[in-house]
Amino acid sequence: xxxxxxxxxxxxxxxxxxxxxxxxxxxxxxxxxxxxxxxxxxxxxxxxxxxxxxxxxxxxxxxxxxxxxxxxxxxxxxxxxxxxxxxxxxxxxxxxxxxxxxxxxxxxxxxxxxxxxxxxxxxxxxxxxxxxxxxxxxxxxxxxxxxxxxxxxxxxxxxxxxxxxxxxxxxxxxxxxxxxxxxxxxxxxxxxxxxxxxxxxxxxxxxxxxxxxxxxxxxxxxxxxxxxxxxxxxxxxxxxxxxxxxxxxxxxxxxxxxxxxxxxxxxxxxxxxxxxxxxxxxxxxxxxxx
Numbered sequence: 401x402x403x404x405x406x407x408x409x410x411x412x413x414x415x416x417x418x419x420x421x422x423x424x425x426x427x428x429x430x431x432x433x434x435x436x437x438x439x440x441x442x443x444x445x446x447x448x449x450x451x452x453x454x455x456x457x458x459x460x461x462x463x464x465x466x467x468x469x470x471x472x473x474x475x476x477x478x479x480x481x482x483x484x485x486x487x488x489x490x491x492x493x494x495x496x497x498x499x500x501x502x503x504x505x506x507x508x509x510x511x512x513x514x515x516x517x518x519x520x521x522x523x524x525x526x527x528x529x530x531x532x533x534x535x536x537x538x539x540x541x542x543x544x545x546x547x548x549x550x551x552x553x554x555x556x557x558x559x560x561x562x563x564x565x566x567x568x569x570x571x572x573x574x575x576x577x578x579x580x581x582x583x584x585x586x587x588x589x590x591x592x593x594x595x596x597x598x599x600x601x602x603x604x605x606x607x608x609x610x611x612x613x614x615x616x617x618x619x620x621x622x623x624x625x626x627x628x629x630x631x632x633x634x635x636x637x638x639x640x641x642x643x644x645x646x647x648x649x650x651x652x653x654x655x656x657x658x659x660x661x662x663x664x665x666x667x668x669x670x671x672x673x674x675x676x677x678x679x680x681x682x683x684x685x686x687x688x689x690x
Contacts, residue, residue: 485509492674497550500681507681514682517675521667530686535644535662540687543642546570547631548690554680558673560666561634569666572634577618578657587614592653598627599641603649 406415408426418425448454452464488509492500500506518530525536532538542548546556556570563569577583583591587610593603594611616625622635629637641647644662645655667676683689 489674492677497554497677497680500677501550501684510678510681511685513675514678514680517671517679518682521671522679525664530683534646535660537644538642538688539683541642542688542690543637543640544688544690545572545629545631545634545636548684548688550680550684550689552631553683553689554676556664557676557679557683558666558668561664562661563663563666566666566668570634572622573661574622574635574655574659576658583614583618583656587611588653588656591615591619591656592649595627595638595652595656596649598639599647601649 406417406424407413408415408424411426413426413428415424416427449462450464451466453461453469454464455462488506491503491506492510495503495506500510518526519528522530526532526539527536530539537543537545544552546552546561559566559568559570561570562573575582577591578585578588590607590611591614592611593607594615596603597608597611615623615627622630622633623638624630624635627638629635636642636644643651645651645660667679671679
């Protein structure tokens with residue numbers, strides 16, 4: 401290396417020795433304002449590191465002398481929010497669903513809480529708008545298998561449907577008429593035609609006539625003589641064109657042959673009773689509550 405300095409002949413400033421495409425970098429000192437700003441930032445960073453959580457360790461970070469964290473602030477805010485809600489929560493715990501529904505302020509609070517709980521726990525099956533899908537009920541309409549008043553909805557949410565972990569769960573098991581050879585194949589098609597006719601669909605008249613006899617002997621005990629359903633058995637209304645697993649005649653035949661049975665979890669034990677009450681209030685207010 402040479403000790404001879406490389407001086408830029410235009411500016412008279414020493415260069416750093418770096419050159420690119422004929423352009424040399426001048427070795428100008430940094431501006432004083434920039435240096436002081438840099439030093440101030442370093443001092444501020446060291447002070448911040450000492451005062452606040454900053455250095456990551458194996459399981460947590462250094463706590464800092466002030467012990468202030470965003471997580472701690474959030475915890476305080478949540479505690480304050482719970483304290484502000486306590487008077488409403490206590491009233492919901494003490495009052496019946498009917499009384500909650502009559503109290504406008506309490507009803508609005510319960511509806512808001514139920515909406516939040518629904519978004520976390522229920523939209524996965526019932527949809528974000530509670531419109532349901534194949535195998536999952538639409539909660540906006542007025543078609544209720546187990547009843548649509550406040551108490552009935554509360555019981556369904558609390559104990560679920562065909563949920564093995566709850567002794568009080570709602571149970572309704574439709575026999576596999578075709579698979580278990582209770583009915584012959586032609587009888588399955590005939591009763592499917594009759595069921596289609598109940599909701600005004602076109603079906604073969606001869607099959608409908610024979611299917612009416614099959615229905616009366618095998619289905620009317622649960623679904624009713626006119627197919628209006630039976631809530632004590634959890635039997636759906638077959639005459640309203642609202643279906644779970646398809647609304648065509650072939651869908652009815654498939655269900656009669658080897659029915660599908662949905663399962664809804666019992667939310668007791670997963671959600672506290674206060675939240676279940678709020679959920680019942682919210683679902684009831686969606687539009688189809690009785």
